[in-house]
Amino acid sequence: MNISKFTFFICLSLILPLSDPIHAQQALTEKLSCQTAREFITTQNYLSEKKELSLSPEKITEISHEVSTGCTGAAKRFIRVFQSLTKVELSGADSLKLALSIAKKDDNYADSFLGVFQHSYLRDHLDLDLQTSVQMATDLSLSFKGNVKLALKDFSELSQFCLSQNGLNLPIKNCASLAHKVTLSGELYAESMANVFKDTFEFLTNESTLKMPLIEAISWAQKIVAMGPKASQNFILAYRYAIKQNGMSYSSGKALQFASLLASRTYPITGSTNDLRLPASTN
Numbered sequence: 001m002n003i004s005k006f007t008f009f010i011c012l013s014l015i016l017p018l019s020d021p022i023h024a025q026q027a028l029t030e031k032l033s034c035q036t037a038r039e040f041i042t043t044q045n046y047l048s049e050k051k052e053l054s055l056s057p058e059k060i061t062e063i064s065h066e067v068s069t070g071c072t073g074a075a076k077r078f079i080r081v082f083q084s085l086t087k088v089e090l091s092g093a094d095s096l097k098l099a100l101s102i103a104k105k106d107d108n109y110a111d112s113f114l115g116v117f118q119h120s121y122l123r124d125h126l127d128l129d130l131q132t133s134v135q136m137a138t139d140l141s142l143s144f145k146g147n148v149k150l151a152l153k154d155f156s157e158l159s160q161f162c163l164s165q166n167g168l169n170l171p172i173k174n175c176a177s178l179a180h181k182v183t184l185s186g187e188l189y190a191e192s193m194a195n196v197f198k199d200t201f202e203f204l205t206n207e208s209t210l211k212m213p214l215i216e217a218i219s220w221a222q223k224i225v226a227m228g229p230k231a232s233q234n235f236i237l238a239y240r241y242a243i244k245q246n247g248m249s250y251s252s253g254k255a256l257q258f259a260s261l262l263a264s265r266t267y268p269i270t271g272s273t274n275d276l277r278l279p280a281s282t283n
Helices: 005-019 021-032 036-048 057-068 074-087 092-103 107-121 130-139 148-163 172-184 194-206 214-225 231-243 252-263
Strands: none
Touching: 036 057, 036 074, 057 074, 057 092, 074 092, 074 107, 092 107, 092 130, 107 130, 107 148, 130 172, 148 172, 148 194, 172 194, 172 214, 194 214, 194 231, 214 231, 214 252, 231 252
Protein backbone atom coordinates (compact mmCIF):
# COMPACT_ATOMS: atom_id res chain seq x y z
CA MET A 1 0.00 0.00 0.00
CA ASN A 2 1.41 3.37 -1.02
CA ILE A 3 1.47 6.08 1.62
CA SER A 4 2.25 9.66 0.73
CA LYS A 5 5.15 11.39 2.49
CA PHE A 6 2.71 13.88 3.99
CA THR A 7 0.54 11.13 5.48
CA PHE A 8 3.65 9.33 6.73
CA PHE A 9 4.95 12.36 8.60
CA ILE A 10 1.50 13.11 10.08
CA CYS A 11 1.31 9.56 11.43
CA LEU A 12 4.88 9.78 12.69
CA SER A 13 4.16 13.02 14.54
CA LEU A 14 1.25 11.35 16.32
CA ILE A 15 3.25 8.30 17.30
CA LEU A 16 6.50 9.88 18.44
CA PRO A 17 5.16 11.71 21.51
CA LEU A 18 3.64 8.46 22.71
CA SER A 19 6.95 6.65 22.37
CA ASP A 20 8.91 9.43 24.10
CA PRO A 21 8.23 9.38 27.86
CA ILE A 22 10.43 12.43 28.45
CA HIS A 23 8.47 14.48 25.92
CA ALA A 24 5.18 13.27 27.42
CA GLN A 25 6.33 14.14 30.95
CA GLN A 26 7.45 17.60 29.84
CA ALA A 27 4.09 18.25 28.17
CA LEU A 28 2.21 17.11 31.25
CA THR A 29 4.39 19.21 33.56
CA GLU A 30 3.80 22.28 31.41
CA LYS A 31 0.05 21.68 31.40
CA LEU A 32 -0.07 21.28 35.16
CA SER A 33 2.10 24.29 35.98
CA CYS A 34 0.47 27.07 37.99
CA GLN A 35 0.76 30.85 37.75
CA THR A 36 0.95 31.13 41.51
CA ALA A 37 2.59 34.57 41.60
CA ARG A 38 -0.16 36.09 39.48
CA GLU A 39 -2.86 34.53 41.66
CA PHE A 40 -1.23 35.84 44.84
CA ILE A 41 -0.71 39.37 43.48
CA THR A 42 -4.22 39.62 42.04
CA THR A 43 -5.78 38.57 45.34
CA GLN A 44 -3.50 40.79 47.40
CA ASN A 45 -4.32 43.85 45.30
CA TYR A 46 -8.04 43.13 45.29
CA LEU A 47 -8.35 42.69 49.06
CA SER A 48 -6.12 45.67 49.79
CA GLU A 49 -8.70 47.87 48.05
CA LYS A 50 -11.57 46.47 50.12
CA LYS A 51 -11.20 48.83 53.06
CA GLU A 52 -14.72 48.02 54.28
CA LEU A 53 -13.55 44.52 55.22
CA SER A 54 -11.13 45.92 57.79
CA LEU A 55 -8.63 43.15 57.10
CA SER A 56 -5.13 43.55 58.48
CA PRO A 57 -2.21 43.43 56.02
CA GLU A 58 -1.18 40.13 57.59
CA LYS A 59 -4.64 38.63 57.05
CA ILE A 60 -4.72 39.81 53.44
CA THR A 61 -1.36 38.18 52.82
CA GLU A 62 -2.51 34.98 54.51
CA ILE A 63 -5.62 34.80 52.31
CA SER A 64 -3.59 35.59 49.18
CA HIS A 65 -1.20 32.75 49.92
CA GLU A 66 -4.14 30.38 50.39
CA VAL A 67 -5.74 31.45 47.11
CA SER A 68 -2.46 30.93 45.24
CA THR A 69 -2.56 27.22 46.17
CA GLY A 70 -5.60 26.91 43.91
CA CYS A 71 -3.41 27.15 40.81
CA THR A 72 -4.14 29.18 37.67
CA GLY A 73 -7.52 30.93 37.76
CA ALA A 74 -7.87 30.75 41.53
CA ALA A 75 -7.92 34.52 42.04
CA LYS A 76 -10.63 34.93 39.42
CA ARG A 77 -12.75 32.24 41.09
CA PHE A 78 -12.19 33.83 44.48
CA ILE A 79 -13.22 37.27 43.28
CA ARG A 80 -16.26 36.01 41.32
CA VAL A 81 -17.72 34.19 44.31
CA PHE A 82 -16.79 36.84 46.87
CA GLN A 83 -18.29 39.67 44.82
CA SER A 84 -21.50 37.73 44.13
CA LEU A 85 -22.05 36.90 47.79
CA THR A 86 -21.20 40.29 49.27
CA LYS A 87 -23.43 41.94 46.67
CA VAL A 88 -26.43 40.15 48.21
CA GLU A 89 -25.17 41.07 51.68
CA LEU A 90 -23.87 37.75 52.92
CA SER A 91 -21.45 38.49 55.76
CA GLY A 92 -17.86 39.22 54.85
CA ALA A 93 -16.62 36.28 56.92
CA ASP A 94 -18.97 33.78 55.28
CA SER A 95 -18.26 35.19 51.82
CA LEU A 96 -14.51 34.88 52.36
CA LYS A 97 -14.82 31.30 53.60
CA LEU A 98 -16.87 30.15 50.60
CA ALA A 99 -14.78 32.11 48.09
CA LEU A 100 -11.60 30.52 49.45
CA SER A 101 -13.08 27.03 49.18
CA ILE A 102 -14.16 27.60 45.57
CA ALA A 103 -10.80 29.20 44.68
CA LYS A 104 -9.05 25.92 45.49
CA LYS A 105 -11.34 23.95 43.15
CA ASP A 106 -11.63 24.45 39.39
CA ASP A 107 -13.85 26.68 37.24
CA ASN A 108 -16.62 24.07 37.04
CA TYR A 109 -17.15 24.35 40.78
CA ALA A 110 -17.37 28.13 40.59
CA ASP A 111 -19.84 27.89 37.69
CA SER A 112 -21.98 25.33 39.52
CA PHE A 113 -21.97 27.20 42.83
CA LEU A 114 -22.90 30.52 41.26
CA GLY A 115 -25.37 28.95 38.82
CA VAL A 116 -27.28 27.06 41.50
CA PHE A 117 -27.15 30.10 43.80
CA GLN A 118 -28.63 32.37 41.13
CA HIS A 119 -31.39 29.88 40.26
CA SER A 120 -32.21 29.59 43.96
CA TYR A 121 -31.97 33.22 45.02
CA LEU A 122 -33.09 35.40 42.12
CA ARG A 123 -36.66 36.65 42.22
CA ASP A 124 -37.47 35.49 38.68
CA HIS A 125 -36.36 31.94 39.54
CA LEU A 126 -36.97 30.18 42.88
CA ASP A 127 -36.74 33.34 45.02
CA LEU A 128 -35.47 31.52 48.11
CA ASP A 129 -33.96 33.24 51.14
CA LEU A 130 -30.23 33.93 51.21
CA GLN A 131 -29.15 31.20 53.62
CA THR A 132 -31.18 28.48 51.86
CA SER A 133 -29.80 29.56 48.49
CA VAL A 134 -26.22 29.42 49.76
CA GLN A 135 -26.83 25.95 51.22
CA MET A 136 -28.34 24.70 47.95
CA ALA A 137 -25.35 26.03 46.03
CA THR A 138 -22.90 24.46 48.46
CA ASP A 139 -24.66 21.08 48.37
CA LEU A 140 -24.47 20.95 44.57
CA SER A 141 -20.88 22.13 44.22
CA LEU A 142 -18.44 21.94 47.14
CA SER A 143 -20.23 19.05 48.84
CA PHE A 144 -21.24 17.24 45.65
CA LYS A 145 -19.29 14.03 45.04
CA GLY A 146 -20.25 13.65 41.39
CA ASN A 147 -19.99 15.78 38.26
CA VAL A 148 -20.81 19.36 39.25
CA LYS A 149 -21.51 20.38 35.64
CA LEU A 150 -24.28 17.80 35.50
CA ALA A 151 -25.53 18.95 38.89
CA LEU A 152 -25.99 22.52 37.65
CA LYS A 153 -27.70 21.31 34.47
CA ASP A 154 -30.07 19.02 36.36
CA PHE A 155 -30.96 21.57 39.03
CA SER A 156 -31.68 24.23 36.43
CA GLU A 157 -33.81 21.97 34.21
CA LEU A 158 -35.71 20.42 37.11
CA SER A 159 -36.56 23.73 38.75
CA GLN A 160 -37.79 25.15 35.43
CA PHE A 161 -39.85 22.03 34.68
CA CYS A 162 -41.35 22.11 38.15
CA LEU A 163 -42.32 25.80 37.98
CA SER A 164 -43.58 25.74 34.39
CA GLN A 165 -47.30 25.67 33.65
CA ASN A 166 -46.47 23.06 31.02
CA GLY A 167 -44.60 21.03 33.62
CA LEU A 168 -45.54 20.37 37.23
CA ASN A 169 -46.67 23.93 38.01
CA LEU A 170 -45.90 23.53 41.72
CA PRO A 171 -45.24 26.24 44.35
CA ILE A 172 -41.69 27.57 44.56
CA LYS A 173 -40.85 25.87 47.87
CA ASN A 174 -41.90 22.46 46.52
CA CYS A 175 -39.88 22.97 43.34
CA ALA A 176 -36.72 23.90 45.23
CA SER A 177 -36.96 20.76 47.34
CA LEU A 178 -37.71 18.53 44.34
CA ALA A 179 -34.89 19.89 42.17
CA HIS A 180 -32.43 19.62 45.06
CA LYS A 181 -33.43 16.05 45.97
CA VAL A 182 -33.48 14.65 42.43
CA THR A 183 -30.16 16.31 41.54
CA LEU A 184 -28.50 14.84 44.63
CA SER A 185 -29.77 11.37 43.64
CA GLY A 186 -27.48 11.53 40.59
CA GLU A 187 -24.33 12.07 42.60
CA LEU A 188 -22.84 8.66 41.80
CA TYR A 189 -23.83 8.46 38.15
CA ALA A 190 -22.48 9.76 34.87
CA GLU A 191 -25.88 10.68 33.45
CA SER A 192 -28.35 13.54 33.75
CA MET A 193 -31.17 12.80 36.19
CA ALA A 194 -33.51 15.56 34.99
CA ASN A 195 -34.57 13.75 31.81
CA VAL A 196 -34.92 10.45 33.67
CA PHE A 197 -37.25 12.07 36.20
CA LYS A 198 -39.34 13.77 33.50
CA ASP A 199 -39.63 10.58 31.42
CA THR A 200 -40.66 8.54 34.47
CA PHE A 201 -43.20 11.15 35.56
CA GLU A 202 -44.71 11.34 32.08
CA PHE A 203 -45.04 7.55 31.93
CA LEU A 204 -46.83 7.44 35.27
CA THR A 205 -49.28 10.15 34.32
CA ASN A 206 -49.87 9.15 30.68
CA GLU A 207 -49.94 5.34 30.89
CA SER A 208 -53.59 4.40 30.25
CA THR A 209 -53.67 1.76 33.01
CA LEU A 210 -52.26 4.21 35.57
CA LYS A 211 -53.12 7.87 34.95
CA MET A 212 -51.59 8.75 38.31
CA PRO A 213 -52.52 12.00 40.05
CA LEU A 214 -49.77 14.64 40.07
CA ILE A 215 -48.50 14.31 43.64
CA GLU A 216 -48.52 10.51 43.59
CA ALA A 217 -46.68 10.47 40.25
CA ILE A 218 -44.01 12.86 41.59
CA SER A 219 -43.49 10.63 44.63
CA TRP A 220 -43.15 7.50 42.48
CA ALA A 221 -40.84 9.21 39.98
CA GLN A 222 -38.55 10.35 42.81
CA LYS A 223 -38.51 6.82 44.23
CA ILE A 224 -37.54 5.25 40.90
CA VAL A 225 -34.95 7.91 39.99
CA ALA A 226 -33.27 7.39 43.37
CA MET A 227 -32.49 3.84 42.22
CA GLY A 228 -30.24 5.20 39.45
CA PRO A 229 -30.67 6.55 35.90
CA LYS A 230 -31.14 3.15 34.23
CA ALA A 231 -33.72 2.00 36.79
CA SER A 232 -36.50 3.88 35.00
CA GLN A 233 -36.03 1.78 31.86
CA ASN A 234 -36.39 -1.42 33.87
CA PHE A 235 -39.37 -0.02 35.74
CA ILE A 236 -41.29 0.92 32.59
CA LEU A 237 -40.47 -2.31 30.75
CA ALA A 238 -41.39 -4.45 33.77
CA TYR A 239 -44.68 -2.60 34.32
CA ARG A 240 -45.76 -2.96 30.69
CA TYR A 241 -45.01 -6.68 30.80
CA ALA A 242 -46.74 -7.21 34.15
CA ILE A 243 -49.97 -5.46 33.11
CA LYS A 244 -50.36 -7.36 29.81
CA GLN A 245 -52.78 -10.25 29.55
CA ASN A 246 -50.09 -12.35 27.87
CA GLY A 247 -47.54 -11.21 30.44
CA MET A 248 -48.18 -11.43 34.20
CA SER A 249 -51.78 -10.15 33.92
CA TYR A 250 -51.38 -8.18 37.15
CA SER A 251 -53.57 -5.36 38.41
CA SER A 252 -52.01 -1.88 38.11
CA GLY A 253 -51.15 -1.83 41.82
CA LYS A 254 -49.47 -5.22 41.75
CA ALA A 255 -47.71 -4.34 38.48
CA LEU A 256 -46.28 -1.20 40.11
CA GLN A 257 -44.83 -3.20 42.99
CA PHE A 258 -43.42 -5.79 40.59
CA ALA A 259 -41.85 -3.10 38.39
CA SER A 260 -40.42 -1.29 41.40
CA LEU A 261 -38.80 -4.50 42.66
CA LEU A 262 -37.11 -5.18 39.32
CA ALA A 263 -36.02 -1.54 39.03
CA SER A 264 -34.39 -1.77 42.47
CA ARG A 265 -32.09 -4.49 41.10
CA THR A 266 -30.70 -2.28 38.32
CA TYR A 267 -27.49 -1.59 40.22
CA PRO A 268 -26.81 -4.65 42.44
CA ILE A 269 -25.69 -3.67 45.93
CA THR A 270 -22.91 -6.25 45.69
CA GLY A 271 -21.53 -4.53 42.62
CA SER A 272 -19.50 -1.38 42.26
CA THR A 273 -20.62 2.00 40.90
CA ASN A 274 -17.04 3.11 40.30
CA ASP A 275 -17.40 2.50 36.56
CA LEU A 276 -20.54 4.67 36.50
CA ARG A 277 -19.13 7.60 38.35
CA LEU A 278 -17.61 10.64 36.66
CA PRO A 279 -14.89 12.81 38.18
CA ALA A 280 -16.26 15.65 40.30
CA SER A 281 -15.42 17.99 37.47
CA THR A 282 -14.73 17.48 33.79
CA ASN A 283 -13.75 19.95 31.13
